[in-house]
Amino acid sequence: MKTLLIIRHAERPAIQDGTVGNELALTSNGVHETIRLAKSLPRKILSIESSPILRCIQTAELIAEHHELPLTSIGRSNLLGDPGFIIEDAELAWTNWVEKGAEAVNEHLLSGTSVWPGFRDLGEAVLQMRRSIEEMLTESDDGVHVWVTHDTIVATLASRLQKTPLELEEWPDFLGGLTIRLGKKKALDISYSPSGLF
Numbered sequence: 001m002k003t004l005l006i007i008r009h010a011e012r013p014a015i016q017d018g019t020v021g022n023e024l025a026l027t028s029n030g031v032h033e034t035i036r037l038a039k040s041l042p043r044k045i046l047s048i049e050s051s052p053i054l055r056c057i058q059t060a061e062l063i064a065e066h067h068e069l070p071l072t073s074i075g076r077s078n079l080l081g082d083p084g085f086i087i088e089d090a091e092l093a094w095t096n097w098v099e100k101g102a103e104a105v106n107e108h109l110l111s112g113t114s115v116w117p118g119f120r121d122l123g124e125a126v127l128q129m130r131r132s133i134e135e136m137l138t139e140s141d142d143g144v145h146v147w148v149t150h151d152t153i154v155a156t157l158a159s160r161l162q163k164t165p166l167e168l169e170e171w172p173d174f175l176g177g178l179t180i181r182l183g184k185k186k187a188l189d190i191s192y193s194p195s196g197l198f
Contacts (some may be wrong), residue, residue, distance in 0.1 A: 005041070006147045007177040008154045008196075009051075009059040010034040020100070022082070026058045030174065033196070034059050037175055038066035044143035045178040048074045051081025051149050059175075060148040079129070080149040083172045086125050086156050093118025103168065109156045126160040130188070137182035154178060158192040170194050 009029035015021035026034070045067045050060035060074050083090035086109065096105050096116055108116060115121050136145065151172050158178055159166040175196035181189040 001142055002140050002182040003042075003144045004133055004137060004147065004180040005144060006149060006154055006157060007037075007059070007175055008151050008172045009053075009148055009174065010037075010053040010062075011174040012055045020070070020094070022053050024055055026055055030055070030059075031062065033175055034062040035066060037196075038063045041067070041146070042144050043067070045069060046141060046143040046145055047147070048146045049077050049080060050147070051084070051153075052075055052076045053081050053136070053150070056081060056148045056150070057126060060146070063146060065165075072114075074176065077147075080147055080153060084150065084153050085129055086120055086122060086152065087118060088120045089118040091118070106155065106168060106171065109152055112157040122160065124155060126157060129157065130161060133180060134188060135181070137180070137188075138144070138186065140182075151176075158194075161188075161190050162192060166192075166194075172196075 009026070010029045010033050012024040013027060015024065039163070041063065045063070048060050048064055048069065050056045055076070057076070061071050064071055064074055079085040083093065086091045093116075096118065109122065112122065154172040154177050155166060158172070161178070172194045173196050176194045179191045179193070183189050
């Protein structure tokens, strides 16, 4: 089976208001929960990609270590964060969080149809990402690919790849994410787990 897991990073300390928190590392509980997750994953991990942000890299490295993959094999992708595939201009996009608040931005990511300053057209961005996922899985051997990213990326994909958009109450927790499998008829089978630990 050809599978992609798109996982939110593990637990980190709370982000202070008005900051992005890119420097925050995993908590000891985050490390423990990632090891638990790594143990539950299938043995045949083909690749790991990570946002270049510290907490994502740490999560990816813990999974790689458990599966005896070299840390140098972990890819870093700005599509998964810093800024992410949904952002066109990070500085301009940040003004939305400052001026409108996190809840309004999160609602927009889940179901908004207008194009906000600094953001890409979300429908178009998700469609491009879906095509990339389909292509990657089609060309892949059987096994699992892991992408470690952020809640905004997971939520946007989960809400817009499934038939019904997510509600805010379904926002992904630490280690929550998507499981995407390529079916026999080349169709994507998508399932979402907001609470973590697949």
